[in-house]
Amino acid sequence: MAKARRSLDWGFPRWRSYGSSREATNVxxxxxxxxxxxxxxxxxxxxxxxxxxxxxxxxxxxxxxxxDYFEGLDKAEAKERAQAEQRDNQGYAESQHYGWAGSGDGSRSADEMRALDMLGLEADADFDMIKKAWRNKAKEVHPDVKPGDAEAAKQFQAYQLAYDVLKQAQDRREWKG
Incomplete structure (x- = not known):
């Protein structure tokens, strides 16, 4: 009769490595x-x-x-159901911006607000104003305008990052839209 071996799978910490179990995974x-x-x-x-x-x-x-979610409904019923769904889901759509954000109307995330501050804009700035401000700030510190200036290059990268954050947010809004 074989002697039973003691299991190393007891308590914390695990005494065997993760993923070393012998069971087959069903996929x-x-x-x-x-x-x-x-x-x-x-x-x-x-x-x-x-x-x-x-x-x-x-x-x-x-x-x-x-x-088609609205298949079999006439136009009035489909419109009514779409409005009801929009109304019921509105809270979820708005709440994504309130997570850990600071003050504001909730339409922009904290990252967007920091990016707007970096570009010197208010929270209600539209995307044309954002693009214009980014171009003006970037022209001042562009590496081609100030070659060899490490501080200007760092500032240019910060402006570029701020613009990228705002551009992605704008694209998300247009996509949902």
């Missing part, structure tokens, strides 16, 4: 023919059916691309 493969990615996005095979396809994220997006 479901995407149900799309020819795809070998992990299928972790369930999709119904038919309306009101418990059966599911399991797709990778790419094929799940393709599967859902033609799906």
């Amino acid at each position: 479901r493969i995407c149900d799309r023919h020819g795809c070998d990615d992990a299928g972790n996005c369930p999709a119904p095979k038919a309306p009101n059916s418990p059966d599911r396809w399991y797709f990778c994220q790419k094929h799940a997006a393709e599967y859902n691309s033609k799906w």
Whole structure:
């Protein structure tokens, strides 16, 4: 009779390395023919059916691309439902800016507010004003205008970073929009 070995998997800290377990991990493969990615996005095979396809994220997006939430509703019902959803989800959309931000109306994040301060603009500045201020500030300290000036190069990078933060925020707003 073999002597039982003592397990090293007790208490804290773990005495064996992470990932050294011997159990096999079950990975479901995407149900799309020819795809070998992990299928972790369930999709119904038919309306009101418990059966599911399991797709990778790419094929799940393709599967859902033609799906119409308002199918079968007339225009008035579709408009009413869209407004109700907009109203019910408005709090979630607005709350993303309130996380750890400082003062303001909540329409800009703390990073955007710091970027606006860097460019010397108010919180209500539109993107044309942002672009104009960035160009003016960047022209003053551009490395081609002040070659060899390390402080000017550092300032130029700060202006560039501020512009990038504001540009990405503007792109997100237009995309949601």
